[in-house]
Amino acid sequence: MKRIIGVIGGKRTEKSLLKEAEEAGRLIAQNGATLVSGGLGGVMEAASKGAKAGGGLTVGILPQNDAKEANQFIDIPIVTGLGIGRNVIIARTADALIAVGGEYGTLSEIAFALQMGKPVAGIKTWDIKGVIPAENAADAIDKILAALA
Amino acid sequence: MKRIIGVIGGKRTEKSLLKEAEEAGRLIAQNGATLVSGGLGGVMEAASKGAKAGGGLTVGILPQNDAKEANQFIDIPIVTGLGIGRNVIIARTADALIAVGGEYGTLSEIAFALQMGKPVAGIKTWDIKGVIPAENAADAIDKILAALA
Amino acid sequence: MKRIIGVIGGKRTEKSLLKEAEEAGRLIAQNGATLVSGGLGGVMEAASKGAKAGGGLTVGILPQNDAKEANQFIDIPIVTGLGIGRNVIIARTADALIAVGGEYGTLSEIAFALQMGKPVAGIKTWDIKGVIPAENAADAIDKILAALA
Amino acid sequence: MKRIIGVIGGKRTEKSLLKEAEEAGRLIAQNGATLVSGGLGGVMEAASKGAKAGGGLTVGILPQNDAKEANQFIDIPIVTGLGIGRNVIIARTADALIAVGGEYGTLSEIAFALQMGKPVAGIKTWDIKGVIPAENAADAIDKILAALA
Numbered sequence: 001m002k003r004i005i006g007v008i009g010g011k012r013t014e015k016s017l018l019k020e021a022e023e024a025g026r027l028i029a030q031n032g033a034t035l036v037s038g039g040l041g042g043v044m045e046a047a048s049k050g051a052k053a054g055g056g057l058t059v060g061i062l063p064q065n066d067a068k069e070a071n072q073f074i075d076i077p078i079v080t081g082l083g084i085g086r087n088v089i090i091a092r093t094a095d096a097l098i099a100v101g102g103e104y105g106t107l108s109e110i111a112f113a114l115q116m117g118k119p120v121a122g123i124k125t126w127d128i129k130g131v132i133p134a135e136n137a138a139d140a141i142d143k144i145l146a147a148l149a
Numbered sequence: 150m151k152r153i154i155g156v157i158g159g160k161r162t163e164k165s166l167l168k169e170a171e172e173a174g175r176l177i178a179q180n181g182a183t184l185v186s187g188g189l190g191g192v193m194e195a196a197s198k199g200a201k202a203g204g205g206l207t208v209g210i211l212p213q214n215d216a217k218e219a220n221q222f223i224d225i226p227i228v229t230g231l232g233i234g235r236n237v238i239i240a241r242t243a244d245a246l247i248a249v250g251g252e253y254g255t256l257s258e259i260a261f262a263l264q265m266g267k268p269v270a271g272i273k274t275w276d277i278k279g280v281i282p283a284e285n286a287a288d289a290i291d292k293i294l295a296a297l298a
Numbered sequence: 299m300k301r302i303i304g305v306i307g308g309k310r311t312e313k314s315l316l317k318e319a320e321e322a323g324r325l326i327a328q329n330g331a332t333l334v335s336g337g338l339g340g341v342m343e344a345a346s347k348g349a350k351a352g353g354g355l356t357v358g359i360l361p362q363n364d365a366k367e368a369n370q371f372i373d374i375p376i377v378t379g380l381g382i383g384r385n386v387i388i389a390r391t392a393d394a395l396i397a398v399g400g401e402y403g404t405l406s407e408i409a410f411a412l413q414m415g416k417p418v419a420g421i422k423t424w425d426i427k428g429v430i431p432a433e434n435a436a437d438a439i440d441k442i443l444a445a446l447a
Numbered sequence: 448m449k450r451i452i453g454v455i456g457g458k459r460t461e462k463s464l465l466k467e468a469e470e471a472g473r474l475i476a477q478n479g480a481t482l483v484s485g486g487l488g489g490v491m492e493a494a495s496k497g498a499k500a501g502g503g504l505t506v507g508i509l510p511q512n513d514a515k516e517a518n519q520f521i522d523i524p525i526v527t528g529l530g531i532g533r534n535v536i537i538a539r540t541a542d543a544l545i546a547v548g549g550e551y552g553t554l555s556e557i558a559f560a561l562q563m564g565k566p567v568a569g570i571k572t573w574d575i576k577g578v579i580p581a582e583n584a585a586d587a588i589d590k591i592l593a594a595l596a
Contacts (some may be wrong), residue, residue, distance in 0.1 A: 001217065001223070001226065004216075004225075045221070048240050059225060061226070061227070065265075065381065067153075067242075070150070074150070076153075076183065076206075076208060076225060077150065077153075078238065080383075081238070081241050081380070081383055082238075082379070083379040083380065084379070084562065085378075085383075085532060085535040085557065088530075088531060088532040089227065089532075091215075092228040092230050093226070093228045095535065104558045104559070104561045104562035104577075105558070105562055107554070107555075107557075107558035108535075108555045108558035111551045111555035111558055112531065112551070112555050115550070115551035115552055115555070116214075126575075128554070128573075130551075135292075170517065185450055214530065229532075230530040230532055231528070231529045231530065231532055232386075232512065233386060233410065233413065234386040234387075234527075234528055234532075237383040237406075238383075253410070256404045256405070256408075256409035256412075257386075258444035259405075260403070260406035260409055261406050264382065264401070264402035264406070275426075277405070277424075279402075299517070300522075302514075303587060353521075357523060359525070365451075365540075368448070372448070373448070373449075374451075374481065375448065376502075376506070376525055376540050377536070377539040378536050378539060378540075379535065379539050380536075380592070386528060387525065387526070387527050387529075390512060390528050391514075391524070391527075
C-alpha cells in the first residue's frame with residue numbers, strides 16, 4: 001500500500017500558510033503518497049489542490065452527512081456524519097501529519113496523532129512537545145519522510 | 150466526483166456468494182465507480198479483488214487501529230478505530246450498497262443505508278422492506294444504477 | 299453496578315406502542331435497572347417518562363450537539379455529536395434491549411445488539427431472527443430478565 | 448437537568464495530582480453537579496471516588512467494549528467501543544472541564560472543549576491559550592462555576 005500523509009489546518013488561514021499547504025500537498029503527491037485531510041476549505045483545500053497538481057490522489061474525511069461539502073480537489077470523500085469526532089480518523093488513517101497553522105480542531109488532531117506515536121511536523125502551528133518544527137512545506141516533508149524511514 | 154458503491158457482507162461466506170461479490174466488485178469498477186467496503190476478509194475481500202481486476206479503486210473502512218488489517222486488495226485503508234461503529238461510515242460514504250449474504254453487521258449497514266434513503270440491492274441477504282432483491286451481481290448492478298439514475 | 303436496559307423505537311409511533319414503551323420504562327425502573335435510550339421523542343420519551351414514574355434513572359444517548367434536544371425525562375444526557383452513529387453506543391451500553399415498533403434506526407440498533415450477543419425483546423417490531431417476540435411490556439421485561447439471569 | 452462537569456487527566460499520574468482530582472470530584476458533587484470522566488484509572492478514578500464521597504453521581508465514557516473496564520466508582524458506564532474517539536463525547540457531554548495533569552489524550556479533550564466554547568480549568572496541565580489556570584481543585588471549581596454563571 002502507498003503511504004498516506006495528512007495535512008491539517010484551519011478553514012480560515014492567512015495566504016502565506018495556504019501557499020505552504022498547497023506546496024505540502026504537491027510534495028506529498030510527488031513523493032508517491034496519498035493525501036488525507038478533513039476535506040473542507042482553507043488549508044485542507046489548498047493541500048488537496050497541490051496534491052492534484054502533483055498528480056496525486058486526495059482523500060477527504062468529512063464531518064457532515066454529504067459528499068457535496070468536500071472541496072473540489074477531493075477524489076475520495078469519506079462521509080462520516082461524526083462531526084469533529086471525525087478528527088480521530090484523520091489521525092488514524094495518516095502515517096504522519098503536517099500541521100499548517102490551525103486552531104483547536106487542528107490541536108485535537110495533533111494530540112491524537114502524537115498519542116498514536118505518529119510523526120507530526122508543524123509549520124506555524126501549536127507549540128506542543130513532540131511536534132517537529134518545520135520552516136516550510138519542503139522542510140516538513142523532509143522531516144516527516146526521515147521520521148517514517 | 151466518481152460514484153462510490155459499497156459491497157457489504159460477512160467475513161465467513163459460502164463460495165458461491167464470494168463469486169457474486171467478486172463479480173459485483175468487477176462490475177462496479179467497469180462502470181467507473183469506486184468500491185467501498187469494510188476492508189476485511191470474505192465478501193469484502195472478494196469484492197475488492199474483483200474491483201482491482203476491473204481496473205478500479207478500492208476503499209476499506211476498517212474497524213480497528215491498524216491499516217495492516219486491510220485485505221491485500223485495498224488501495225485506500227481508512228483506519229477508524231471505531232469498531233463496528235464504523236458501519237455507519239460505510240453507509241454514509243456509499244451512494245448505494247450491494248449486500249451479499251451477511252450476518253448482523255451487514256444488517257446494521259443495510260438499516261443505516263435505508264434510513265439515509267440510499268438504494269440497497271441484496272443477493273441472498275436479509276429480507277428487509279426497501280432492499281431491492283437481485284438474482285446475482287449483474288442484476289444487482291443494473292438495479293442499483295437504475296435507482297441512482 | 300446496576301443493570302442498564304435500553305428501550306428503542308421511533309420518534310413517530312402509534313399511541314398503543316407509546317403506552318407499552320412507558321410501561322417498559324416503569325418496569326425497568328421498578329426492577330432496579332437504569333434506562334438507556336436515544337433520548338429524543340416518541341418511544342424514547344415515553345419509556346423515559348415511565349422510568350421516572352417508576353423512580354428510576356434515565357440516560358439519553360443523543361445524536362446531535364446539544365443536551366437541550368433531550369426529552370424532559372432524561373436525567374443524564376450523553377451528547378455525542380455522532381448523528382445516527384450514536385446507535386452503536388446505545389447497543390453497547392445496554393445489557394439488553396426492548397424494541398417497541400420502530401423504523402430503520404431501530405433496526406440498526408437491533409442488529410448491533412444481536413451482533414454483540416445481547417438479548418433483544420421485541421414488541422411489534424422488526425421480525426429478525428434472534429429477536430425474542432413479546433406480547434407487551436410486561437412480557438418483554440420477563441423475557442429479558444430471564445435471558446440475563 | 449443537573450449540570451455535568453468533567454474531570455480529565457491521565458491514567459498514570461503523580462499522587463499530588465490524584466489528590467486534586469479526588470477533591471475536584473468531591474466539590475463537583477457537593478455543588479450539585481454530575482461528574483463525567485473517561486471512566487478508567489488514575490485521575491478518572493480519583494475524581495469518581497471523590498464524587499461518590501461527596502454524594503454525587505458518576506458517569507464514565509468508556510473507550511472499549513465492556514462496562515467491566517470502568518473503575519469501581521462509576522455509576523453509569525457508557526460503553527462506546529470507539530477507542531480514544533470517545534474523547535469528543537466527554538467534551539460534548541460536559542458543560543465544563545477540569546484538566547488535571549494529563550498527556551496527549553487529555554490534550555485532545557481540552558482542544559475539543561475549547562473548540563466547543565466550553566470553559567476549561569487546568570491544574571498542572573497543558574499550557575494552551577483558553578485554558579483557565581487553577582492552583583488547585585477548589586480554585587478550579589470556583590473559576591469553572593464563575594465561567595458557567
